[in-house]
Amino acid sequence: MGRTSDAKERIVRSAMELMHAGGYAQAGVQEICLRAGVRKGSFYHFFASKSALALAVIARFRLFSDQFFDRALASDLPPLQRLERLFQMAAALQEETQRENGFVKGCPFGNLASEMSGHDEALRLALAATFTSLQHRLSELLQEAALPHAEEKAEALVSLFEGAILLAKTHNDPHLIRRMAPIVQQWIR
Amino acid sequence: MGRTSDAKERIVRSAMELMHAGGYAQAGVQEICLRAGVRKGSFYHFFASKSALALAVIARFRLFSDQFFDRALASDLPPLQRLERLFQMAAALQEETQRENGFVKGCPFGNLASEMSGHDEALRLALAATFTSLQHRLSELLQEAALPHAEEKAEALVSLFEGAILLAKTHNDPHLIRRMAPIVQQWIR
DNA sequence: GCTTATCATGACCGGACGGTCAACTAAAAA
DNA sequence: TTTTTAGTTGACCGTCCGGTCATGATAAGC
Numbered sequence: 001m002g003r004t005s006d007a008k009e010r011i012v013r014s015a016m017e018l019m020h021a022g023g024y025a026q027a028g029v030q031e032i033c034l035r036a037g038v039r040k041g042s043f044y045h046f047f048a049s050k051s052a053l054a055l056a057v058i059a060r061f062r063l064f065s066d067q068f069f070d071r072a073l074a075s076d077l078p079p080l081q082r083l084e085r086l087f088q089m090a091a092a093l094q095e096e097t098q099r100e101n102g103f104v105k106g107c108p109f110g111n112l113a114s115e116m117s118g119h120d121e122a123l124r125l126a127l128a129a130t131f132t133s134l135q136h137r138l139s140e141l142l143q144e145a146a147l148p149h150a151e152e153k154a155e156a157l158v159s160l161f162e163g164a165i166l167l168a169k170t171h172n173d174p175h176l177i178r179r180m181a182p183i184v185q186q187w188i189r
Numbered sequence: 190m191g192r193t194s195d196a197k198e199r200i201v202r203s204a205m206e207l208m209h210a211g212g213y214a215q216a217g218v219q220e221i222c223l224r225a226g227v228r229k230g231s232f233y234h235f236f237a238s239k240s241a242l243a244l245a246v247i248a249r250f251r252l253f254s255d256q257f258f259d260r261a262l263a264s265d266l267p268p269l270q271r272l273e274r275l276f277q278m279a280a281a282l283q284e285e286t287q288r289e290n291g292f293v294k295g296c297p298f299g300n301l302a303s304e305m306s307g308h309d310e311a312l313r314l315a316l317a318a319t320f321t322s323l324q325h326r327l328s329e330l331l332q333e334a335a336l337p338h339a340e341e342k343a344e345a346l347v348s349l350f351e352g353a354i355l356l357a358k359t360h361n362d363p364h365l366i367r368r369m370a371p372i373v374q375q376w377i378r
Numbered sequence: 379g380c381t382t383a384t385c386a387t388g389a390c391c392g393g394a395c396g397g398t399c400a401a402c403t404a405a406a407a408a
Numbered sequence: 409t410t411t412t413t414a415g416t417t418g419a420c421c422g423t424c425c426g427g428t429c430a431t432g433a434t435a436a437g438c
Contacts, residue, residue, distance in 0.1 A: 002414025003405045023304055025214035029396060039417055041399080046415090050396065103307055113359040114303040115212055118292055128360045149372075155356075155365065156349065156372045163352025167344075170302040170317045176344065183338075183345045187376040191384025192435040218426060228387055230429080235385090239426065 008046040010036040015057050020108045021101060023115050024054055051120055054112070058126045061108045065130070068093075069137055079145035080185060083138075083157070087181040090165065094174035106169035110162045134158050147188065160184070197235040199225040204246050209297045210290060212304050213243055240309055243301070247315045250297045254319070257282075258326055268334035269374060272327075272346070276370040279354065283363035295358035299351045323347050331377070342377065349373070 014036035018027035029050055033040050047053045072086040097105040105111075109130045117124035135154045142150035160180065168176040203225035207216035218239055222229050236242045261275040286294040294300075298319045306313035328343035336342065349369065357365040 001406050001408095001412055003403080003416090005415055007415075022307060023214075025212075025304075026308070028394075030394075040397085041417055041419095042415070044397065044399095105307065106303060110355060111303045114295060114300045114355055115214075117359050117361070118211060118294065119215070124359060124361070131356055131359060152368055152372060156353075156369055156376075159352035159356050159365075159369065160345065160349045161352065162355055163348035163350065164345075166299060166303055166351055166355065167320055167348050170306050170313060170320060172306070172313070172317075176348075179341055180345055180348065183341060187345075191382070191437095192386090192433085194385055196385075217424075219424080229427085230388070231386055233427065233429095 007036070007038045007042055011038055011043060011046060011053070012056055012060055015053055016060060016108075019054065019057055019112065020061075020105050023111060024050075025115065051123065054116070054120075054123055055126060058109070058112065058123065058130070062130055062133075065109070066133075069134065073137060073141060079141045080188060082141060083184055083188065084181045087161070087164070087177055087184060090161070091168075091174055091177035091181075094165065094168055094177060098172070098174050103172050104169040104174050107162060107165045110166055131158055131162070134161075142188070145188075153188065157184070157188075196225070196227045196231055200227055200232060200235060200242070201245055201249055204242055205249060205297075208243065208246055208301070209250075209294050212300060213239075214304065240312065243305070243309075243312055244315060247298070247301065247312065247319070251319055251322075254298070255322075258323065262326060262330060268330045269377060271330060272373055272377065273370045276350070276353070276366055276373060279350070280357075280363055280366035280370075283354065283357055283366060287361070287363050292361050293358040293363050296351060296354045299355055320347055320351070323350075334377075336377065346373070346377075 011032060015027060015032045018032055018035065029043060030040060032053075033043050043053075047056070068089070069086070072089045073082045075082075077085065094104050094106070097103075109127050112123065113127040113131075117127060135151075135158045138157050139150045139154035142153055147153065164177045164180045168174050200221060204216060204221045207221055207224065218232055219229060221242075222232050232242075236245070257278070258275070261278045262271045264271075266274065283293050283295070298316050301312065302316040302320075306316060324340075324343045324347045327346050328339045331339035331342055353366045353369045357363050
């Protein structure tokens, strides 16, 4: 019943772009609506608050990242080569955002985590779950490679991965992520 | 000539606390002044803008971090054990901030970098220089341990270090940083 | 003690912020 | 076709934002 609309979808897409590029605080509700072609009144028909939108944004980014990790870690290569492909693909992604925006946007989860996890518990938990998910995928990969202490090493790999993206953003040098690939190869054996 | 004052100092200290705990956007000029016991008019006597203050805050944090790295990497231990001490000390620091604030504050540089380096070039450069400084220290340490590819490995270690702190903040689990210590030992050899 | 440069004060600015609401429109279900 | 319900609109709210400025207080240098 009632009319249908893709406004909610447009709002989420708009918020994904703005929050990824400028962070949560920088992305104003007004600005998000403007880019989505939606009036602010409609925004609050779909979302109870800005932080509720952020939750939806994180969920949507996870769809992207899950597909990304599916491709990066696909079983068409030996485990350690998949790991290298993960870093190479992440580097390529950040190189692309640098070409388009002039600066490296970084990881949407890492960015929101450092900005929000101190004062929004719901967002913090959603972000933590995202990192845990990647950790589990990497842990399975390391187990497949018959490496000991897979869980702990996977945690370190996630740290290295997020840290490399953060440094790439800070130096505005996406190639930094690429330099991690051979080191990971060497370290993980 | 003219009167003297420690108001500028109080402002910087106040801003360090608030920006570390809540980030740049969350720390309002008003709130910073309130905690410093200074009226807002005085603030703009000492600082041209909020982002000028942030620059001073970063510089002041570097004094702290330089001392921190001096102690962590001091030559009273073999190189690799100094590296372990770095992670142990960082973990202890985040454990302390968690006890005091209820949540892990994370790295002041990493937090500001992910929030600001996309839209404030001066801050970005100050933050990048900070990471480069740590990288150089670690590179020298690795060279002292006669390890090849010291510069590249140092870059990876900085990534791992910052990433671990970011994950510790996201999971609100400072112990995560401690778990990196043995893995670094194993990886770096 | 007078001058002078520094610091302090508090009112004020325009605008942006997140959020609200009652009235209205339109499409799906009956 | 009528009802029902979801979606749309734009004006509006109070608050806080970073930033300004004229005026007044105070201590250092002479």
